[in-house]
Amino acid sequence: MYNKKSMKAEEFINHEEVLRTLDYAEKNKNNLELIDKILNKARPVRNGKQVHCEGLSHEEASILLACDDKSVIDKIYKLAEEIKKAFYGNRIVIFAPLYLSNYCINGCVYCPYHAKNTHIPRKKLTQEEVKAEVIALQDMGHKRLAIESGEDPVNNPIEYILECIKTIYSIKHKNGAIRRVNVNIAATTVENYRKLKDAGIGTYILFQETYHKESYEKLHPTGPKHNYAYHTEAMDRAMEGGIDDVGLGVLFGLERYKYEFAALLMHAEHLEAVHGVGPHTISVPRVKKADDIDPNAFDNGIDDETFTKIVALTRIAVPYTGIIISTRETEQVREKLLKLGVSQVSGASRTSVGGYTQEERPTDTEQFNVSDQRTLDEVVKWLMEQGHIPSFCTACYREGRTGDRFMSLCKTGQIQNCCHPNALITLKEFLEDYATAKTKKVGEALIEKEINNVPNEKVREILMGNLKEIENGSRDFRF
Numbered sequence: 001m002y003n004k005k006s007m008k009a010e011e012f013i014n015h016e017e018v019l020r021t022l023d024y025a026e027k028n029k030n031n032l033e034l035i036d037k038i039l040n041k042a043r044p045v046r047n048g049k050q051v052h053c054e055g056l057s058h059e060e061a062s063i064l065l066a067c068d069d070k071s072v073i074d075k076i077y078k079l080a081e082e083i084k085k086a087f088y089g090n091r092i093v094i095f096a097p098l099y100l101s102n103y104c105i106n107g108c109v110y111c112p113y114h115a116k117n118t119h120i121p122r123k124k125l126t127q128e129e130v131k132a133e134v135i136a137l138q139d140m141g142h143k144r145l146a147i148e149s150g151e152d153p154v155n156n157p158i159e160y161i162l163e164c165i166k167t168i169y170s171i172k173h174k175n176g177a178i179r180r181v182n183v184n185i186a187a188t189t190v191e192n193y194r195k196l197k198d199a200g201i202g203t204y205i206l207f208q209e210t211y212h213k214e215s216y217e218k219l220h221p222t223g224p225k226h227n228y229a230y231h232t233e234a235m236d237r238a239m240e241g242g243i244d245d246v247g248l249g250v251l252f253g254l255e256r257y258k259y260e261f262a263a264l265l266m267h268a269e270h271l272e273a274v275h276g277v278g279p280h281t282i283s284v285p286r287v288k289k290a291d292d293i294d295p296n297a298f299d300n301g302i303d304d305e306t307f308t309k310i311v312a313l314t315r316i317a318v319p320y321t322g323i324i325i326s327t328r329e330t331e332q333v334r335e336k337l338l339k340l341g342v343s344q345v346s347g348a349s350r351t352s353v354g355g356y357t358q359e360e361r362p363t364d365t366e367q368f369n370v371s372d373q374r375t376l377d378e379v380v381k382w383l384m385e386q387g388h389i390p391s392f393c394t395a396c397y398r399e400g401r402t403g404d405r406f407m408s409l410c411k412t413g414q415i416q417n418c419c420h421p422n423a424l425i426t427l428k429e430f431l432e433d434y435a436t437a438k439t440k441k442v443g444e445a446l447i448e449k450e451i452n453n454v455p456n457e458k459v460r461e462i463l464m465g466n467l468k469e470i471e472n473g474s475r476d477f478r479f
């Protein structure tokens with residue numbers, strides 16, 4: 001029985017409910033009257049300075065996904081753009097992944113780190129190596145990391161992960177600092193989540209890969225990850241352990257995208273219903289080529305057009321949730337999706353263990369092929385030229401605005417009083433410390449223009465003071 005408040009995976013991601021939803025969506029995909037009603041429900045409503053968005057249920061969003069009427073798709077894109085602008089303005093938060101270890105005891109068939117891959121070199125960073133990687137990342141200008149590690153209780157126990165987090169936060173190289181460490185490690189116990197919380201992590205990210213139980217079990221034939229319920233219920237344990245920012249994700253290409261999309265939204269509805277706070281972020285990776293992995297071996301790959309529609313509908317369905325896109329995607333795809341709802345991108349990523357300290361991007365231990373291989377400076381310049389403000393902001397987490405405190409600020413539209421000036425402050429730091437002359441020139445002009453878009457006069461004044469002080473050598477201001 002479907003029950004979004006249940007703590008059992010098979011009840012809150014109920015297979016029959018997903019099938020019923022897809023059937024209903026298929027039957028109503030040309031019901032233009034209903035579709036208009038759904039689109040109207042999702043529109044931002046303004047009340048004075050506040051903006052509110054209702055979002056959509058998994059059933060409503062699935063109807064829109066099933067519809068292939070060109071004029072409806074255009075309306076979906078327009079609405080996604082409108083919601084993106086209302087809540088995120090033109091800011092894009094930047095982060096980088098840091099691979100700690102590729103030792104793994106699982107058998108995931110889409111990942112080259114699977115235990116049966118005997119020819120891939122296995123590496124695990126020592127604390128000295130973590131330090132060197134972090135310095136290299138700081139020297140590029142990164143402030144926000146997502147640490148990644150395979151599952152291996154002997155080689156990468158929780159103590160190792162905690163030690164790495166401690167090392168990362170402790171490094172202050174020149175004006176650099178990593179101010180937020182998000183963590184992407186295997187599903188674990190409440191006790192371990194509590195330890196991660198105490199170590200000061202930002203978001204706990206765990207991709208579901210696929211919500212389809214039968215496929216899930218086939219795609220994860222061996223290792224602890226084979227347990228569908230344990231994996232799917234991980235976010236509830238994380239929240240029980242005190243982590244209130246959690247990041248969901250599906251690996252598109254493994255199962256039918258309509259199934260995944262409906263189930264992903266059901267997962268978000270479950271978190272909201274049980275914990276009073278939905279997912280902080282949703283990631284939308286697609287299966288990519290890697291060492292012994294051929295994406296063509298998976299039948300459910302999606303084209304760029306379908307992928308774009310999924311991102312736009314995610315933006316409409318869960319307006320307060322950040323959407324993350326990685327360097328798995330090309331510059332062209334990223335450019336299009338940024339307008340439609342993506343709020344975070346990775347930049348200059350190296351998806352191998354120890355990759356940032358190498359002159360050339362090493363490929364021997366890569367988890368996936370990087371499509372966008374530009375430097376961080378190039379990504380920052382490109383974003384600005386596309387009309388976005390690259391942001392290295394980590395203020396909310398550091399001010400304790402997480403979970404429902406973050407969401408309530410976000411839902412009342414107040415978050416925008418912080419995000420815009422914070423984006424300009426952290427961009428200014430990047431320009432002063434890491435940018436090339438060309439990027440700096442583009443950035444200075446952008447900041448000059450964007451100062452005027454801070455509506456509150458007092459905030460504008462403080463911001464201008466902070467920008468001046470950054471020029472004089474001070475760092476780390478935030479609203």
Ligand code: SF4
Nearest residue numbers: 104106108111114150
């Ligand atoms: S996806 Fe994660 S758990 Fe699966 S093999 Fe790769 S590193 Fe291991």
Ligand code: SF4
Nearest residue numbers: 393394395396418419
């Ligand atoms: S102020 Fe908060 S929500 Fe806005 S960009 Fe910074 S960390 Fe994110």
